Amino acid sequence: MSDIVKHEAPDALTRSGEGLRVAKAMGNMITTRYSVELQGKRYVTVAGATLLANGLGYTVREVEVKYITLGDATGWEATAEVVDEDGRVIGRGSGICLTSESMWAKRPEFARRAMASTRAAGRALRLCLGHLFGMLGDRVQTVTLEEMPECPALRSSAPCARPSRSSRRATRPSPVPSSSAVPPNRPRPTPSA
Numbered sequence: 001m002s003d004i005v006k007h008e009a010p011d012a013l014t015r016s017g018e019g020l021r022v023a024k025a026m027g028n029m030i031t032t033r034y035s036v037e038l039q040g041k042r043y044v045t046v047a048g049a050t051l052l053a054n055g056l057g058y059t060v061r062e063v064e065v066k067y068i069t070l071g072d073a074t075g076w077e078a079t080a081e082v083v084d085e086d087g088r089v090i091g092r093g094s095g096i097c098l099t100s101e102s103m104w105a106k107r108p109e110f111a112r113r114a115m116a117s118t119r120a121a122g123r124a125l126r127l128c129l130g131h132l133f134g135m136l137g138d139r140v141q142t143v144t145l146e147e148m149p150e151c152p153a154l155r156s157s158a159p160c161a162r163p164s165r166s167s168r169r170a171t172r173p174s175p176v177p178s179s180s181a182v183p184p185n186r187p188r189p190t191p192s193a
Helices: 011-032 046-053 109-136 164-171
Strands: 037-039 041-044 059-070 072-084 087-096
Touching: 011 041, 011 046, 011 072, 011 087, 011 109, 041 046, 041 109, 046 059, 046 109, 059 087, 059 109, 072 109
Parallel strands: none
Antiparallel strands: 037 041, 059 072, 072 087
16 A cells, blocks of 8 residues: 555636635735835735735745854844645745844844744745735735835834724724623624524
8 A cells, every 4th residue: 555645736727716816805904904005016014925825724934044144244044934724835935134234234133033034934925925916906016025125114113014093993893892701712602683
């Protein structure tokens, strides 16, 4: 007997159809909450790309992070993978963050390490799902915000990916009456008609 198992992958048309359906369903939320406009173009954040991936049943994981030296600069290089529900790798990407970048030169090591990992995740997600970013809107680019060199929107987390007050009100769920409050680890009772 053989231990080899053949996985039947869905055909390309089935996969792309599902991706389009998920992108259209999540498009407004991703572009409102998880993207930033720069010079008339909209860039999805890694958090938004991860949300899209999760909607398709994928997740991103850090594979490796190592300290590197490039010329006079030091920093971190990270590798990330996008995997399906069975753990099969469907995408892989790498990213670096160096002291030669003016924005990152004086930041602590842990911050540079984290940004290298974020960039790797963004690259991995973009390489396998970037074609779906275009389905999120007319001006949405296929590159993630964190991959943009010297991006001013990354200097402060305050303006990044925060919706305006009016869009926050429009998407905020209605409050649950206090009489039906339950601890977060318990299922909420369904209201009776």
